[in-house]
Amino acid sequence: MAIQTLTRNIFDVKDLNLWYGDHHALKGVYFPIQKKEVTAMIGPSGCGKSTFLKTLNLMNKMIPNVKITGEVNFAGQNILHSKTDLVELRKHVGMVFQKGNPFPQSIYDNVAYGPRIHGIKKKKHLDELVIKALMDVALWNEVKDRLNAPALGLSGGQQQRLCIARALATKPDVLLMDEPTSALDPISTLKIEELIFELKEKYTIVIVTHNMQQAARVSDRTAFFLMGELIEFAETSKIFSTPKDSRTEDYITGRFG
């Protein structure tokens, strides 16, 4: 799955429909995602933004009775095709979850987990990867003296940054973030936001957030979802200053949601 450089769109989603049993959770979504940008998705609970995010690395496939139609093109290939290699796809499309979920292992082993299983065995090479990933998330200085300590002993914010490092260690092209700061205190949140800002130099980031200020602060483009439909998708500055759709305006001004 070589990444093509011809187009700026790393993901190109066309007419995506998704059902959980009888529930029509995504309705005809068209969604291009540009390389090395931060794309934010906002909307009230149950609007389909998380569902959309989890379609990009096909985590949805774990749920029984799920049906997906349309096209999700990643690097020029429709990943909804039944032959898609999930392992390969998820190496390229990493994910960070709502709550930090480090494995009950040491800090080092958490970060080395992905690369190790993907075949990197040499200690020196692993060490480099782990150090780099921890530096990328600005956690290195805090943990360098206790890499063999249990990851669960870290604070909530540190755990979440460790999880980002763990996702980065497999060298993905895209990083999906599902409300990565909703369980964190304001200072930790700020750190993660600064991190997102730095990471977009190298990665394409797609972030789901409940917090509209966060979307305004970190993203280049913002999408507004409502009841499974993509209502509006534009540059973040436009969405927050001059939304075209009245429903978007109602939501961002806090009239509902």
Place this chain on the structure above:
Amino acid sequence: MNSKTADRLATGVFITIAIMITAILAGLFFYIFVNGFKYISFDFLTTPSSNVRAGGGIRDQLFNSFYILLITMLITVPIGVGGGIYMAEYAKPGKITDLIRTCIEVLSSLPSIVIGMFGLLVFVNTTGWGYTILGGALALTVFNLPTMVRTTEDAIRAVPQDLKEASLALGITHWHTIKTVILPTAFPAILTGAILAAGRVFGEAAALLFTAGLSTPRLDYTNWNPFSEQSPLNIFRPAETLAVHIWSVNTQGLIPDVEAVSSGSAAVLVISVLIFNLAARWIGRIIHKRITATK
């Protein structure tokens, strides 16, 4: 009655129940130790038993108990853990899975004497082995498998879903996720299940009466060839375990010191179970610590 009084009353009731349970357990231990401890000696543990004369020991029975335990666990744990992984991770919810679960539950509620009869039919007569250690171990496997499958399944289901998702999202295959994240996390609970199963093996008499038999051939402990008839390691020889020995000397013993032998054996059995339990937990803690880096 106001809620404060009710609360105090409830606390009192639960404390009483806890004290009762502890007291029964302590009383039992005390009784067994007081009666049996005085008969335990180096000689008692290292001489073979006698059918007619006084002064027989329990050397072979003690060895047999541990050996049957080992063989049983070697069969039970891999199959049981495998079954548990299947039930928790691979079985799709539906009629077939429900049927499998019902079968497992029925199997676990079968009386052990019935399993002994089943073992006599299959592992002793059909195979033509006669009374053997392997037959006993297989009967005990039938008896323990449901518990092992059930505890493994429960232990795996108790592993937080987000750990599994985190691993899958890193592009790790299902099997690797089970091997490197789920099983290590579920290990302590699986170990507890295995220890409980082992405890049942130690104490089981009924299922072994017709499968491993009531006798032990003359053993030569210097003979380590597992195919030799005199070797203690031979799995195709009859073997009377401690629990069976206690039962048999009490019901059909001709020796004059029945009281001493059975009390001593009971104390040794209880002490063995205790030591085994503590050792298994201690080793389990070390392994868990090593694989998960937790304290």
